[in-house]
Each structure stands twice: as structure tokens, then as C-alpha cells.
Amino acid sequence: DIQMTQSPSSLSASVGDRVTITCRASQSISSYLNWYQHKPGKAPKLLIYAASSLQSGVPSRFSGSGSGTDFTLTISSLQPEDFATYYCQQSYSTPFTFGPGTKVDIK
Amino acid sequence: QVQLQESGPGLVKPSQTLSLTCTVSGGSISSGSYYWSWIRQPAGKGLEWIGRIYTSGSTNYNPSLKSRVTISVDTSKNQFSLKLSSVTAADTAVYYCARLDFGGNSEFDCWGQGTLVTVSS
Helix, strand or coil: CCCEEEECCEEEECCCCCEEEEEEECCCCCCCEEEEEECCCCCCEEEEECCCEECCCCCCCEEEEEECCEEEEEECCCCHHHCCEEEEEECCCCCCEECCCEEEEEC | CCEEEEECCCEECCCCCEEEEEEEECCCCCCCCEEEEEEEECCCCCCEEEEEECCCCCEEECCCCCCCEEEEEECCCCEEEEEECCCCHHHCEEEEEEEEECCCCCEEEEECCCEEEEECC
16 A cells, blocks of 8 residues: 655644645655545545646645655645645555645644 | 535444445436545544445455445435445544546545444444
8 A cells, every 4th residue: 555644743823824734655656646625524625636736616825746755735825714634645546545634723 | 516425324333234325416426437435534543545436336445444345336316335344443433425536636526524433332
């Protein structure tokens, strides 16, 4: 199985801050990397697919980059509705695997 | 706009079989380049992919659960289902159904809200 790691595991930030989350795969996954936002009690929401493509309807303050083993999710200006847990997921091979998550909360 | 909704018992006894159904609304389960998946999340832990099914009935399962999992589809009801046998407390989790778009990058582009299943006597 391809192992996914994320850093940091949690972070505290203020509205308007630029936030960067890193995801690393245990082997090269090309650009088969997706990012999700998850709020308690809600359905997870796809933000970024194929490492850098913005899902329809997702605000442009979210962006993704990377390829191979190292990937980044950036929120350019954190908004109140962005406080959530973020997961990366590889779709290069089955079993599909997720990172352990990064919880973003209010400073 | 497609929506997914999980349903099934919230409490299952150890050694019994967990059964959940996902109802797809707002679109046909048979249209498009989609697989239909189950994913779970134990409390305080990460997301675990359980498996997927295409409307032809073709399935792929996570090897860690393969011996206990069956995913099936009923296109006439626009539903797909999960059965997990011989459950233990370790199977207590929130279970999500999700649509997997394999037309591009195989991303989960639509999710249900999840249903908590507790395994306890």
C-alpha cells in the first residue's frame, strides 16, 4: 500500500493568514493526488484533484501543487468557513489511501 | 445535483454482519464514468477506503478487509450496499458512501454525510 503522511497534524491560524499543508507519498504517485476538506458531522468535500486542479465551485483561495511524492495545499487568505480538517488522498493505485489529516483551527 | 445518503442499523453485535445501503438521488447510478465506494473513519482516526463497485457489478476491495466485505449494486433502486461480516469493536466507525470519478484522476467527488455504526453487545 502507498502510505500518505501530512504535516503539520494541526495548526492554529487567524483569518486572513496564508496556510500551507504538506502531503508526502511513500512512492511516486505522479499527479494522482486529491485534497478534501472535512467539517464535523458533514460530508467531506473535494477541493483539489490531480494535484492542482480546482474542483468546480471551490473558492480560488485554495490551490494545490506538487508531483511525484511531495504535494502542497495552500489557502491564500484563511476565511472563517475554512476551519476544518484537510486530508490528502492518493488515487494512483488501489487500495486508495488517505493522509492522517491536518486540523486547522482558530488562533 | 447528485446526493448520496447512507442508511442502516446504528448498532451491530460482535460477530454479526454490518449492512448499509447508499441511496443515490439527483442522477442515475448507471450514468457517467463513476465507481461507487465505501469509506470509513473510526473515531479519532483517519479515513480508510473499503472498496468500490461499478454498475456492471465489478468490484475492488481493500485487501485489509477483503475477506469480510461484499459490495453490491441495485441499479433499479439507484442504490449500492455494503456488507461487512464478523464485525468486532474495531469496526466501529462512521461509514461514508462516495462517488468515485474515474474519468480523470479517480477522485471522490461526492460524499454522503456518513452514518455511525457501533459494534457492541
